[in-house]
Amino acid sequence: MDPLSKALGEIRRVLDDEFFQESVKRAAGHAEEKVPDILDSHPYLKELAREVRRVKEEVISNLDYYIEEAMKSIERIGGKAYLASDASEAREIVGRIVGRGKLVVMSKSMTAEEIGLREYLESLGNEVWETDLGQLLIQLEGGKPMHSVAPAIHLSRERVASLLREKLGFEVPEGARPEDMVRMVRSFLRSKFERADVGISGANAIAAETGSIVLVENEGNIRLVTGLPPIHIALAGVEKIVPTLMDAIKVALVQAAYDGLYPPNYINVISGPSATADIEHVRVRGAHGPLQLHVVLLDNGRLEASRNQLLREQLRCIRCGRCQWECPVWQHTANLWGGPAYGGPMGVIWTAITMGVDAAAGLSMLCLGCRRCDYVCPVEIPLSRILLGLKRIYAHGLLGGQG
Numbered sequence: 391m392d393p394l395s396k397a398l399g400e401i402r403r404v405l406d407d408e409f410f411q412e413s414v415k416r417a418a419g420h421a422e423e424k425v426p427d428i429l430d431s432h433p434y435l436k437e438l439a440r441e442v443r444r445v446k447e448e449v450i451s452n453l454d455y456y457i458e459e460a461m462k463s464i465e466r467i468g469g470k471a472y473l474a475s476d477a478s479e480a481r482e483i484v485g486r487i488v489g490r491g492k493l494v495v496m497s498k499s500m501t502a503e504e505i506g507l508r509e510y511l512e513s514l515g516n517e518v519w520e521t522d523l524g525q526l527l528i529q530l531e532g533g534k535p536m537h538s539v540a541p542a543i544h545l546s547r548e549r550v551a552s553l554l555r556e557k558l559g560f561e562v563p564e565g566a567r568p569e570d571m572v573r574m575v576r577s578f579l580r581s582k583f584e585r586a587d588v589g590i591s592g593a594n595a596i597a598a599e600t601g602s603i604v605l606v607e608n609e610g611n612i613r614l615v616t617g618l619p620p621i622h623i624a625l626a627g628v629e630k631i632v633p634t635l636m637d638a639i640k641v642a643l644v645q646a647a648y649d650g651l652y653p654p655n656y657i658n659v660i661s662g663p664s665a666t667a668d669i670e671h672v673r674v675r676g677a678h679g680p681l682q683l684h685v686v687l688l689d690n691g692r693l694e695a696s697r698n699q700l701l702r703e704q705l706r707c708i709r710c711g712r713c714q715w716e717c718p719v720w721q722h723t724a725n726l727w728g729g730p731a732y733g734g735p736m737g738v739i740w741t742a743i744t745m746g747v748d749a750a751a752g753l754s755m756l757c758l759g760c761r762r763c764d765y766v767c768p769v770e771i772p773l774s775r776i777l778l779g780l781k782r783i784y785a786h787g788l789l790g791g792q793g
């Protein structure tokens with residue numbers, strides 16, 4: 391079945407689902423209200439967004455150089471750096487590091503979703519747990535994240551309670567409050583964090599200058615995933631590289647603001663495995679945190695996209711998901727429109743980058759061309775123009791190349 395027909399089949403099912411429609415719309419409404427308030431209260435954020443746009447553009451124009459610099463810096467500070475050309479190579483690299491029969495905790499990562507990492511590690515005989523609450527619910531449901539930062543917006547508290555009962559055996563009473571369920575999950579995941587062999591995270595940004603990984607979050611799970619297990623693996627698309635550590639922190643702040651959660655509860659900066667210099671001021675790696683840090687940089691179409699005039703600007707994306715909240719199509723379909731991993735305006739284009747233009751061109755036909763996504767993107771990606779380019783490719787294909 392072609393990608394457009396497949397998406398339409400899934401979308402038809404949710405168009406009559408009142409709860410789905412209501413909850414996606416409500417979440418989008420909240421985000422639309424919050425972001426302008428945040429930007430009004432902290433005007434410097436708009437300037438930071440402009441700076442992020444500029445540095446991202448510099449990296450896209452010199453991606454090979456920055457990949458090399460980032461890898462050298464990661465190795466210099468005691469980490470191991472890998473460059474995976476595609477999803478299968480990335481899975482194999484991570485699989486070799488993890489091994490079999492291990493307990494793995496993961497923090498939410500769209501890049502892990504892109505390569506099907508959790509399912510792959512499970513197929514090797516590992517026990518794998520998502521630790522972001524929304525992403526854990528998606529794991530239990532066996533579905534797809536419905537937004538890049540709020541994956542489980544389509545689930546009611548009743549549905550969450552029944553998932554926790556059915557899949558984890560929790561004794562959730564009828565009428566349980568969200569707070570009660572969050573506490574149950576917290577205590578369940580604590581035991582996993584404490585015993586985990588490996589923690590796997592994504593990255594909001596990676597500084598080429600220092601090899602540092604920057605991760606922004608609110609739940610506190612990323613601190614545990616990247617701090618407690620003896621091995622930390624970070625998986626990130628090569629477009630996450632920025633020149634300096636200051637640039638990486640700016641990306642984290644801008645991402646949090648345009649996602650509507652500002653200030654973020656936590657910003658994590660990870661520069662190599664844990665270390666101490668408390669004996670004779672000699673630096674020894676491997677203290678209380680991870681003993682090993684592995685950073686897997688994923689190409690999977692990004693280098694080619696950096697040289698493609700239609701797609702290159704999408705590599706500026708910081709995955710704040712604001713284009714999704716604003717899009718009138720997404721407000722009815724959530725991420726069921728966009729491709730297997732990604733969704734919404736940015737999702738269709740990420741599908742084109744990571745799976746090829748043929749996988750995404752048909753999906754672009756659902757875009758209305760209203761340009762709301764363009765106006766709200768913090769790094770000024772011309773999403774509607776790129777989608778129009780994909781529509782042209784699709785129409786050209788329908789006409790058998792005569793368009």
Ligand code: SF4
Nearest residue numbers: 717757758760761763
């Ligand atoms: S231009 Fe298309 S993708 Fe962008 S907000 Fe409008 S309908 Fe959504």
